Amino acid sequence: MANKIANRKVICDTLLEAAKTDKDIVVLCSDSRGSASLTPFFDQYPQQSVEVGIAEQDLVSIAAGMASCGKKAWAASPASFVTTRSYEQCKVDVSYSNTNVKLIGISGGVSYGALGMSHHSAQDIAAMSAIPNMRVYLPSDRFQTAELVRALVADNKPAYIRVGRNPVEDVYTEDECPFQMDRATWVRRGTDVALVATGEMVRHAVDAADLLAEQGISATVLDMYCVKPLDAEAVIEAAGATRAVVTVEEHSPFGGLGSMVAQVVGEHCPRPVKCLSLPDAPVITGTSPEVFAHYGLTGVGIAKTVAEFLGN
């Protein structure tokens, strides 16, 4: 793997840069500063850092209280805990009270590998997307993560950001990372199938598109980092230019990217839709690459499914 920089580290670096000129940025952790790669922020800006201990509900409520007093609160904790354990706090104290809290879900999806279902977050997209006034973002690589965090620092609305634990292969480059807030990024345009992916799955979708091209299948790859608000316009355009739509996500089959894309396609531009995801079950033990390979969520697996789907 070429890239050694995890997206969580990019979040810290970007916040460190922003905090140079913005004393209202505060970072809160629940005994998670190390795993969130936020130790440098705590070391450099102790007056803008808050440790709450292993208390994720407290983490979110305290962040909301601080935000109501003018702070730009970034609360970081494992994605599985900050979303579903603190769900009511996210709903009431952040979303409903409309406080400027950015919830960072670290080690999202199956990043924790062999630690098991308690530590996997395969429900977070569905859970957080169902909350009104909550935005949901899954950046695909380190360059997009930096762009996203810079954009979020500049606004004052609630948001949830999920990143994985380990470095992921780049989708973009330092010089070439097209980014528009709340608009999907067109990684490539094709005519046979539209691959709509989010988070770490974007890289795998790009790999699949390469393999499909070798078979003469032309694939669009849409990086839907903004799961909510979903860029419906891009989905409709991508579906309209192809024969079928395939979604790819590191999430439960229910209520995530696939469900949302299928809603849009079904209503506005009917096409066959195939949703690739984790199963509706505890995932098999393994590292992220092993788990992805097992469930057909790698370039090879996605390409195989797409070819079969188009063939049918």
Added chain:
Amino acid sequence: MATIEELESLRWDLRRDCVDIIMAGAGGHIGGDMSVIDALMTLYANHLNISPETVDDPNRDRFVLSKGHAMEAYYAVLCHEGYLDLDDVKARFSKFGSPYIGHPNNKLKGIEMNSGSLGHGLPVAVGMALAGKMDGRDYRVYTIMGDGELAEGSVWEGAMSGGNYQLDNLCALVDRNRLQISGSTEDVMKQDSQEERWAAFGWNVLSIPGNDVRAIDAALTLAAETCGKPTVIILNTVKGYGSPVMEDKAAWHHHLPNDEEYAQIIADFAAHKEAING
């Protein structure tokens, strides 16, 4: 600032307003409204550094009604203090499309945070107090919880962090009326030894007769003078306080008086006020 004598009279007017709001909306948490309204009134009258003109002042004191179901009592106080219009609240409370719902709505003037689900107010108040310390502002933060609410684990996460950060700009009040919807708090889930519980979390603890305006006023002053730790005031109250029709009756947790009960309750309030004013 109001004198104790003024507050001892005012509290019967506010209770009447509160019951009238409940009648207008055809429902409300009347028992808890009656137990907590003396503390709400005293807090707003003599302690909170905030007014309808300063609701956006970064130096204002903050208040979070954690037992959000006592909203009708809060409406009565907010109307009296000039944040909301009583006639408008009575006309629209709980009506279709109304902003006056049964729990705090921070789209209304003077309300900082939404609540309703229990166990949120204290951790939120901790965040407000931390932000104040961080910015070197001298505002104070207050929250009021119910005693049944203390069964929520998140209350104790907030208690832990408030004590840990020695937030002496934070004051929590507990409406210890000893009743919740299913009956006695001691039967549902024991809440005894509150003084020892909070002290163990590093809090300054004041336990007072919670429907005694003079005691409430004095305790809030003591809390503001306390350095190095947050204060909790255990308000030992009577649910439904003000009329034997509803006092100390769990069934009145959420109850709409019938015409006869309403007449008796209003008469009892008037008699209390008459006794004060001679």
